[in-house]
Amino acid sequence: MDCIFCKIANKEIPARIAFESDRVIAFHDLFPQAPTHVLVIPKTHISTLNDVPAEQAPVLGELVSAATTIAKELGLADAGYRVVMNCNADGGQSVYHIHLHLLGGRHMAWPPG
Ligand code: 5GP
Ligand code: ZN
Numbered sequence: 001m002d003c004i005f006c007k008i009a010n011k012e013i014p015a016r017i018a019f020e021s022d023r024v025i026a027f028h029d030l031f032p033q034a035p036t037h038v039l040v041i042p043k044t045h046i047s048t049l050n051d052v053p054a055e056q057a058p059v060l061g062e063l064v065s066a067a068t069t070i071a072k073e074l075g076l077a078d079a080g081y082r083v084v085m086n087c088n089a090d091g092g093q094s095v096y097h098i099h100l101h102l103l104g105g106r107h108m109a110w111p112p113g
Pocket of ligand 1: 004028030031032039068095
């Protein structure tokens, strides 16, 4: 399968790794939208949030848990941060391997554009 995030998870292409566990890996976004912009992904390929089977739903909690760990490690926890998951075209998804964006280091407006 020609998936860029699977290749990053398999260490076939390089990325700046921020966190790794048995089921999850996180790396810095190539085109950061904030001073800190980390992507947290399951090592297993799942294309969109619509495709998470009930038996794999716990991995979504692992993505959030990894994000909070990284936020603390990078000193974002007190000032705050944002976590975002985009689904399909209207959600702004461009890479079809689910990922959680962890954004921090600046104030973020709400609602997003
Ligand atoms: P999406 O728009 O699908 O929610 O987010 C995909 C993210 O992946 C974008 O923020 C984009 O900058 C990032 N991205 C795309 N290709 C690469 C890559 O090869 N390496 C890294 N580190 N990030 C990437
Ligand atoms: Zn993949």
